[in-house]
Amino acid sequence: MSASGHPTPSPPALPTRQRLAVQEAERARIARDLHDELGQLLTALRLSASALAQTLQDPAQQDLACDVLALAQDALERIRRLARGLHPPQLDSFGLVAALQALCEDLSRRGPARLQLTLATPVPRAAAEVELAAYRIAQEAISNALRHGQATHVRLHLSVEASLLQLQIDDDGRGHDIDAAPGFGRLAMRERATALGGTLQETAAATGTCLIARLPLHA
Structure with missing residues (x-):
């Protein structure tokens, strides 16, 4: 609402080509964040679970650590696939x-x-x-x-x-x-x-x- 009480006009819509470029830039940013941040966290979790499985003596605890390792690996692969879908690295x-x-x-x-x-x-x-x-x-x-x-x-x-x-x-x-x-x-x-x-x-x-x-x- 403007000071005069009239509705503030909406900003003009971006031309299609420019709008698509903005969308793709945002996709690329999200893909980088997924790969660099979540990907690194899941890699660290996978390595920690692997190290833990090797130090545990109880078979049940070893199985649990291996389950965590498998889940972390699956999540990492899904994140990488999602990032590739958002912005395929081969294209650039x-x-x-x-x-x-x-x-x-x-x-x-x-x-x-x-x-x-x-x-x-x-x-x-x-x-x-x-x-x-x-x-x-x-x-x-x-x-x-x-x-x-x-x-x-x-x-x-x-x-x-x-x-x-x-x-x-x-x-x-x-x-x-x-x-x-x-x-x-x-x-x-x-x-x-x-x-x-x-x-x-x-x-x-x-x-x-x-x-x-x-x-x-x-x-």
Whole structure:
């Protein structure tokens, strides 16, 4: 409320591209905090539990210390996985191809579905903002395929055509009604593509879904 008694106007909304950049910066900060602070605490707890298990003489107490060690190790792995999901370290260091390959390998290892990444030609590095958008689109599309479509196979295909990075994602899930009102995830994918001047196309049938994102290499 202003001094004159009139409602104070809300600050103008950030442009989509700037808002997404702010969100990603916050994700990166949270990922660092999880890795550096909680990760270090859990590592210390794991080492302490291991040392304690070796000094105890009573078998029941040894078993309890080993249980604490196992719980600390599981929590540490979950924290690391959460941090990678918030901001994948491979993306900054090695680029989109390496980050998507790591994502496919991790999800294939942890679940029943098989994920595969193929390249049409050697894919050059794109602008950091473009690679991040492509990675987030892939994350959401894979999540939709596995959680909602119950897919058993997801294929990601990267190529470059006419200065456009093209990411195609096909799955063998149940598909969905693309004419229905899109959920938050589908809206977020489209928003990321259009914010960079790209496009997002989606087709679905009973035999699966195909999504194609085209993003300028240097938006």
